[in-house]
Amino acid sequence: MNMSNRFGAWVAILALGGAGAASGVLADEGGAPHEFHEIMEDLGDHMVGITEGITHEDWIRVAEHAEAVANHPRPPMTERVRIMAFAGTEVAQFKKYDNEVHEAAATLADEAAGGDGSAIITAFGRLQNGCLDCHTTFRSAYREHFLSAAD
Numbered sequence: 652m653n654m655s656n657r658f659g660a661w662v663a664i665l666a667l668g669g670a671g672a673a674s675g676v677l678a679d680e681g682g683a684p685h686e687f688h689e690i691m692e693d694l695g696d697h698m699v700g701i702t703e704g705i706t707h708e709d710w711i712r713v714a715e716h717a718e719a720v721a722n723h724p725r726p727p728m729t730e731r732v733r734i735m736a737f738a739g740t741e742v743a744q745f746k747k748y749d750n751e752v753h754e755a756a757a758t759l760a761d762e763a764a765g766g767d768g769s770a771i772i773t774a775f776g777r778l779q780n781g782c783l784d785c786h787t788t789f790r791s792a793y794r795e796h797f798l799s800a801a802d
């Protein structure tokens with residue numbers, strides 16, 4: 652996906668979500684956004700695929716799953732608005748973590764094409780840290796906000 656399009660979409664959400672964010676941190680009782688959750692589950696599956704690819708030194712498989720992470724779909728606009736309302740004043744941070752994951756996944760795909768196992772594993776570690784950064788910052792607050800079940 653084209654970076655400038657993605658950025659533009661988030662900026663549009665910022666404008667749309669501003670009113671919700673300004674109204675504070677009221678919980679959203681509409682349930683956790685479904686598509687967003689599905690996208691996350693898919694990301695988790697791709698990470699498993701990457702691990703398997705590394706185990707078998709199957710760099711094509713690594714590259715395919717890394718590409719899928721780098722180009723993961725966005726949730727629909729209605730969900731993005733709700734998520735941005737959740738992020739409120741932290742929206743730039745949320746967006747930054749998302750960008751970091753896209754970039755780390757694209758780097759991993761490039762490394763996989765190069766076939767240097769050690770460099771691939773380093774790039775995979777960077778990608779995992781990208782996931783972790785957002786999760787440690789936002790995941791529990793997100794669940795609280797949407798009153799979704801904790802794991």
Ligand code: HEC
Pocket residue numbers: 683684687688691692693694695698720745746748749752778781782783785786789790793794799802
């Ligand atoms: C920009 C923030 C952000 C990034 C980046 C991010 N996640 Fe998430 N992730 C979340 C949030 C918020 C939830 C909680 C969603 C929910 O409860 O419905 C979540 C939930 C999940 C879940 C659902 C299961 C669970 O235990 O909560 C999986 C699987 C997951 N993420 C995988 C990943 C992987 C793999 C990456 C990196 C490739 C990643 N995520 C990157 C924010 C992020």
